[in-house]
Amino acid sequence: MHEWAIAMSIVGSVEKWSLERNLKVKKVYLSIPSLSMLEVEILLEAFNTIKKESKISGAELEVIVREQNFKCRSCGNVFTMKDIKEELESVIKDYGEENPLHIAPSLITAFAKCPKCGSNDFEVDSSIRVEGIEV
Amino acid sequence: MNPLLELARERLRGKRVIAVMSAKGGVGKSTVASLIALNLSERQNTAIIDLDIYGNSTLKLFGISKLHGVSKNGIEPFKVGNVSIFSIGGIVGDRYVVLTGSEEGNVLESLLGLSNVNEETVIIDMPPGMGEELLTLKRVVNPEVFLVTLPSKLSVMTVKHMLDYLLDSKIEVKRIIANMCYLKTPEGLIYPFGKPDIVEDLGKKHGIRVEHLPVDPELENFAGRIQEYSGVLKEEVRKFLS
Ligand SMILES: Nc1ncnc2c1ncn2[C@@H]1O[C@H](COP(=O)(O)OP(=O)(O)OP(=O)(O)O)[C@@H](O)[C@H]1O
Ligand SMILES: [Mg+2]
Ligand SMILES: [Zn+2]
Numbered sequence: 001m002h003e004w005a006i007a008m009s010i011v012g013s014v015e016k017w018s019l020e021r022n023l024k025v026k027k028v029y030l031s032i033p034s035l036s037m038l039e040v041e042i043l044l045e046a047f048n049t050i051k052k053e054s055k056i057s058g059a060e061l062e063v064i065v066r067e068q069n070f071k072c073r074s075c076g077n078v079f080t081m082k083d084i085k086e087e088l089e090s091v092i093k094d095y096g097e098e099n100p101l102h103i104a105p106s107l108i109t110a111f112a113k114c115p116k117c118g119s120n121d122f123e124v125d126s127s128i129r130v131e132g133i134e135v
Numbered sequence: 136m137n138p139l140l141e142l143a144r145e146r147l148r149g150k151r152v153i154a155v156m157s158a159k160g161g162v163g164k165s166t167v168a169s170l171i172a173l174n175l176s177e178r179q180n181t182a183i184i185d186l187d188i189y190g191n192s193t194l195k196l197f198g199i200s201k202l203h204g205v206s207k208n209g210i211e212p213f214k215v216g217n218v219s220i221f222s223i224g225g226i227v228g229d230r231y232v233v234l235t236g237s238e239e240g241n242v243l244e245s246l247l248g249l250s251n252v253n254e255e256t257v258i259i260d261m262p263p264g265m266g267e268e269l270l271t272l273k274r275v276v277n278p279e280v281f282l283v284t285l286p287s288k289l290s291v292m293t294v295k296h297m298l299d300y301l302l303d304s305k306i307e308v309k310r311i312i313a314n315m316c317y318l319k320t321p322e323g324l325i326y327p328f329g330k331p332d333i334v335e336d337l338g339k340k341h342g343i344r345v346e347h348l349p350v351d352p353e354l355e356n357f358a359g360r361i362q363e364y365s366g367v368l369k370e371e372v373r374k375f376l377s
Binding site: 001004005006008009012013014016017030046073095098100103104105106107109110120121122123124126127128129130133 | 141202209237242
């Protein structure tokens, strides 16, 4: 649901960027972590609705979903979402759709452990970022 | 480009943001933050954003143990009278939070960016210390600060460094609050840490007003229902707000 708030933030920041430079935006490349379970369809729908009221109404959104490589800071093991499937499933089971990872994917270290050494101390690449703008 | 950071800035733009902070733990930040919000909420709707990811004291003070609702506009607050409360505790529920230093800032940006704040006055309950929370807050907004300390030497020495940083960073320090200064007894006032002269000196040196708050043993009975508290501490906080 908060895909709409995120779309609002993208329109807002890209609009500001374009006004500052007096450039017309054709395309926005948004990169999101797969961990966030953000729905690309909703993001696109929200972006395309919100942009109409903005100065970037001609912009198209492309969403790139980043697969996650977690790196344990304790033992060095690198692992992926597949390796912590059970933990992820139980977060969804316990909290439902609006779960902590959906709202703040960085919280993963509170819910999963390195499969090799059992540490919660691993690196995450969880930010939502605009990676490129085509004008 | 970081859209959540931009959104956080946008949401707080033009609002009065009061950050209650201290370099020292357990000095009464959350208590003072709640009492500021409760006092101000008698005149206008007021929000509290709890940036203490690991403590979530605000929720504990108000006795909230539910999860936040989420709408198209983001995270919806818990409403207690005219106070709207946002906290990571309302996202993870009854569960510990452990984060690497580098992810802390991301969680805080998510909270600040997604909180659907509609109030014109926002109180920020800060965790102790000078870590990521302080930097994230500064990235997002230029707050006015209420700096809390005990009148003890140890606390004042620690808080002095935070004050130096705040002044270096051109952040406005509205008040230094010397909490738990004195206790009223039938025999007169007792100063558990001695007279709060060292706090006064620190304030004088920088031209910042110092407020003295008493110890109120009654407060303990209102843990989990601070919204019902109307004792001396709330009165004293009201005095320095007006
Ligand atoms: N003036 C006071 N009189 C009596 N008790 C107080 C007073 N101020 C704070 N307390 C009590 O002291 C304890 C710590 O207060 P509080 O949690 O507000 O501190 P804090 O600085 O927010 O702590 P933390 O660093 O963990 O965030 C609480 O139990 C609170 O009820
Ligand atoms: Mg606190
Ligand atoms: Zn490991």
